[in-house]
Amino acid sequence: MRDLSQDNRLLSINIATVREQWDLRQAIEGIARAGIPALSVWRDKLETLGLAAATKLIKRHGLAVTGLCRGGMFTRAGNDGRTETLADNRRAIDEAAALEAACLVLIAGGLAPGSRDIGEARRIVRDGLAELLPYARAAGVPLAIEPLHPMYAADRACINTLAEANDLCDVLGEGIGIAVDVYHVWWDPNLAQEIARAGRQRRILGFHICDWLVPTTDLLLDRGMMGDGVIDIPAIRALVEAAGYDGFCEVEIFSKSNWWKRPAEEVLATAVARYRTVC
Amino acid sequence: MRDLSQDNRLLSINIATVREQWDLRQAIEGIARAGIPALSVWRDKLETLGLAAATKLIKRHGLAVTGLCRGGMFTRAGNDGRTETLADNRRAIDEAAALEAACLVLIAGGLAPGSRDIGEARRIVRDGLAELLPYARAAGVPLAIEPLHPMYAADRACINTLAEANDLCDVLGEGIGIAVDVYHVWWDPNLAQEIARAGRQRRILGFHICDWLVPTTDLLLDRGMMGDGVIDIPAIRALVEAAGYDGFCEVEIFSKSNWWKRPAEEVLATAVARYRTVC
Numbered sequence: 001m002r003d004l005s006q007d008n009r010l011l012s013i014n015i016a017t018v019r020e021q022w023d024l025r026q027a028i029e030g031i032a033r034a035g036i037p038a039l040s041v042w043r044d045k046l047e048t049l050g051l052a053a054a055t056k057l058i059k060r061h062g063l064a065v066t067g068l069c070r071g072g073m074f075t076r077a078g079n080d081g082r083t084e085t086l087a088d089n090r091r092a093i094d095e096a097a098a099l100e101a102a103c104l105v106l107i108a109g110g111l112a113p114g115s116r117d118i119g120e121a122r123r124i125v126r127d128g129l130a131e132l133l134p135y136a137r138a139a140g141v142p143l144a145i146e147p148l149h150p151m152y153a154a155d156r157a158c159i160n161t162l163a164e165a166n167d168l169c170d171v172l173g174e175g176i177g178i179a180v181d182v183y184h185v186w187w188d189p190n191l192a193q194e195i196a197r198a199g200r201q202r203r204i205l206g207f208h209i210c211d212w213l214v215p216t217t218d219l220l221l222d223r224g225m226m227g228d229g230v231i232d233i234p235a236i237r238a239l240v241e242a243a244g245y246d247g248f249c250e251v252e253i254f255s256k257s258n259w260w261k262r263p264a265e266e267v268l269a270t271a272v273a274r275y276r277t278v279c
Numbered sequence: 280m281r282d283l284s285q286d287n288r289l290l291s292i293n294i295a296t297v298r299e300q301w302d303l304r305q306a307i308e309g310i311a312r313a314g315i316p317a318l319s320v321w322r323d324k325l326e327t328l329g330l331a332a333a334t335k336l337i338k339r340h341g342l343a344v345t346g347l348c349r350g351g352m353f354t355r356a357g358n359d360g361r362t363e364t365l366a367d368n369r370r371a372i373d374e375a376a377a378l379e380a381a382c383l384v385l386i387a388g389g390l391a392p393g394s395r396d397i398g399e400a401r402r403i404v405r406d407g408l409a410e411l412l413p414y415a416r417a418a419g420v421p422l423a424i425e426p427l428h429p430m431y432a433a434d435r436a437c438i439n440t441l442a443e444a445n446d447l448c449d450v451l452g453e454g455i456g457i458a459v460d461v462y463h464v465w466w467d468p469n470l471a472q473e474i475a476r477a478g479r480q481r482r483i484l485g486f487h488i489c490d491w492l493v494p495t496t497d498l499l500l501d502r503g504m505m506g507d508g509v510i511d512i513p514a515i516r517a518l519v520e521a522a523g524y525d526g527f528c529e530v531e532i533f534s535k536s537n538w539w540k541r542p543a544e545e546v547l548a549t550a551v552a553r554y555r556t557v558c
Binding site: 110111115116117118122149150151153154155158160161163164186187188189212214215216219229230231232235 | 434437439495
């Protein structure tokens with residue numbers, strides 16, 4: 001396993017971690033100031049600053065972009081909105097290319113509006129990915145499916161396990177891989193085998209870290225800082241590294257009532273300390 | 280598929296559905312008064328009324344007992360509390376026998392105290408079940424493992440999929456089966472195949488219904504009434520019935536801010552109506 005304790009070389013901050021405190025300009029400058037070499041960008045913040053300005057600022061600070069969040073949401077508009085959804089995903093690919101992002105992170109989308117058919121949702125996602133993929137390949141932007149925890153199956157993402165993500169990648173071929181977020185997958189009894197399977201295909205495009213708090217008080221916005229919860233992060237990192245992953249460890253914490261209320265500098269300093277000691 | 284629309288013949292009410300309104304005596308009498316032929320009992324309520332009185336009252340009203348909730352929690356006390364946990368589970372088996380319950384419902388327990396090792400938790404559960412099973416067989420009480428949704432993996436149950444429950448039953452042999460609760464399993468991409476697998480072994484000991492609300496505002500206490508959420512209950516019922524299940528449909532709703540605040544009679548009347556029309 002790689003040694004994280006000596007420096008920040010493999011650390012990336014997903015800007016959602018400080019999204020309530022900082023706009024994108026502040027986040028880029030603050031992350032650089034904290035001696036962190038990489039970040040992951042969200043599209044809403046990107047739109048506010050502007051793609052050209054963001055690209056320039058990120059380059060000036062020499063930061064790597066570990067991902068652009070997020071494309072996907074194939075089911076959200078149902079069949080009627082298919083054309084628009086795909087168009088928006090193509091714009092996301094263009095943005096990821098401009099940012100030289102390591103990948104475009106894709107969230108599948110939940111059940112289609114008014115539907116109770118999760119099998120149908122999964123077929124819509126597969127078809128949407130198949131249609132999007134040639135554009136991503138041409139742009140040189142890897143697509144990263146991020147399986148989300150099953151508690152998001154209804155309203156955010158109907159791809160809920162690494163096995164499903166691997167199955168999708170098997171069907172879809174080159175140009176698509178997986179973002180492994182410990183928050184979503186830590187409970188999975190097939191975790192080791194599915195990470196190994198993804199690794200054999202060189203499919204792991206991102207590794208996201210945070211923690212699962214006990215108790216968890218909000219389904220979406222109560223993620224914990226690494227070390228404050230029950231996820232065995234080093235064990236999962238060992239699996240992804242044994243599977244060949246050599247990229248960044250990206251901190252992504254949505255925390256309405258704790259970390260989003262603290263000064264962003266404190267959040268980053270804590271993330272650095274935890275990354276070096278408990279990850 | 281069986282026709283539920285004409286009568287309440289296959290309906291059971293888990294008393295947790297009205298736990299804030301009624302004690303066990305009131306629940307037994309109220310369920311009988313509503314023309315519902317079965318109930319599932321919780322041990323805390325049973326302790327208050329007393330086993331002998333409860334048994335007598337249930338018999339007098341001619342109600343079937345579809346389950347006793349709950350045994351298990353093998354990991355809660357860690358290794359130190361193993362003896363005590365097993366003793367408590369044996370008492371639960373005795374109570375289930377006295378009530379002539381169709382099964383004792385088992386919740387596995389989450390991570391052991393202070394532990395981040397979910398593999399260890401799963402081994403503790405397997406060993407605990409193996410130790411408990413001879414006693415249950417001797418008492419003629421089927422044990423029903425209820426896999427819980429992965430969002431409970433940390434603090435309630437480390438058995439989170441039907442596949443894991445089936446694997447456990449394969450290892451443990453006769454006398455142990457599975458309670459299928461739509462709330463916990465509806466999202467599972469392996470749902471159809473694992474229900475069929477359970478059916479081939481005559482392992483399905485209970486079928487629990489409620490609904491998944493969008494949004495869900497509490498991880499534990501915001502379950503929906505059938506029809507108010509996104510679970511395709513008839514589709515899952517079709518799977519369990521095709522797999523040979525011919526028992527009751529047990530309504531189990533924990534609903535802090537809605538159903539627990541309404542008159543119990545209204546809750547039961549609504550459950551009956553929904554059972555007949557949307558399940």
